[in-house]
Amino acid sequence: MIRIYPEQLRTQLQNHLRPCYLLLGNDLLLLQESEDSIQAKAQLLKFNEHFRVSLEDVTDWDTIFSLSQVLSLFAHRQTLLLRLPENGVTATIEKKLAILVSLLHPDFLLILRGQKLTRAQENSFWFKALSSNNAVLVDCTTPDPAQLPCWVKNRAKNMHLSLDDAACKLLCYCYEGNLPALVQALERLKLIHPDGILTLPLVEEAVTDTSYFTPFHWINAVLSGNSKRTSHILQQLRLEAREPVILLRYIQRDIFLLLTLKRHMAYTPARILFDQHKIWQNRRPLLMQALQRLSVQQLYQAIALMLKIELTVKQDYSDYVWADINALGQLLCSNTLFPTAMIDV
Known part of the structure; x- marks a missing residue:
């Protein structure tokens, strides 16, 4: 085949x-x-x-x-x-x-x-x-962030458009996970600029951020340690009125899994631990990145912050919960600008 x-x-x-x-x-x-x-x-x-x-x-x-x-x-x-x-x-x-x-x-x-x-x-x-x-x-799987720039350039080439790297990067940022909107944006740019030469300033004037993400995109960004992408995805999820509790449920499962794996890695190979916990092959590289980046102390800080967010949601839900979830993501990305005072509960 x-x-x-x-x-x-x-x-x-x-x-x-x-x-x-x-x-x-x-x-x-x-x-x-x-x-x-x-x-x-x-x-x-x-x-x-x-x-x-x-x-x-x-x-x-x-x-x-x-x-x-x-x-x-x-x-x-x-x-x-x-x-x-x-x-x-x-x-x-x-x-x-x-x-x-x-x-x-x-x-x-x-x-x-x-x-x-x-x-x-x-x-x-x-x-x-x-x-x-x-x-x-x-x-026919939606291209992932690593594949998307190549896909955009190929599509632009087939449409007889010349796209510089900065313009391509912006299109990927604004339309990730939303290929129909991305194709429409390219078609619109072709109409606006018949010569087909697209630079960053020209693309900036015409595009809007309509990228589409699921909670799993946010989880993967957190595990990979990409703090900028983590914040971008979270902002889109907030605009789509996603439930903060759903994000908490997904991330807490991985945080406790990371803590368990971290405790046992000193005397058990990671491959065996992944097999024991029945972790899918495509998730193992992301989890390994997080294990190598995060300390046990950081994972305990993340648990404390999750508790704070949980109490906020249950007692007095407000927009502050999104700031706390963003702080949780940045902590797990090992962002050195993370304010440790936020974990006091």
Whole structure:
């Protein structure tokens, strides 16, 4: 199975249309654009009948199987798009997908669209069957902060825009996690500046901060020790009227986990501790950064500050709670400007 990113899909489609495409990820813009590109290529190759089905346990699979039958000489070529369930593929659906994969032929194009790929799905029979049928997996996950600048520059280049590094950095800052708004901003800049040359002053005049974050983005920024990013994300969460208590619940779990790991690292390797606590592989580097940066004393200070915030929320909720949460984030980022007096409770 070929694994590519959406920006690589156009080149792949120019070479050859594969019998099956898996569009998996959390970004609606990337999912839709990838689907549109595949359908447009299929249309050029005379795939003139298109069907869509959202899979459930009660799906009529006999109808789906009938679509995949080998066509007569004068029949139309067909595409079938199946939306995988948001809560995961059940055992029943897995069995049916495995059968469907065995029925693929040159006049029948299968497109599967769903959430991020899980390890269980990778090990499933239907996924392995697709791997042996020249399928293509398109990773439609929203680019992370490290990948986003490259994505923005590639998108700008495809739109015949010249973007300097400072302008690109500003766009990433203002639109992280919100690719539809980012693309709209580039389209708007292209209209305003037909010559396509975009510098920082020109971009500053046209953009607004519409980045989109979840509490998990804030947690990851805290664990990585990026104090500026931590404050930016928290400000956006506040503007979106997120509940402070939710942030507390998420961060306190990681603080107590860090304290436990810190106590045992002196005589137990980190890898073994991570395995014992069933920590996902993609979180381990972030936790390791925090473990190397934070002392036990700082973690106890963070616990004391969490208690102060908890009392503030329960007794007399006010805007001051956001300042305290920001102080908590800065403490965990090891920001030396953190006022230690704030932890008195």
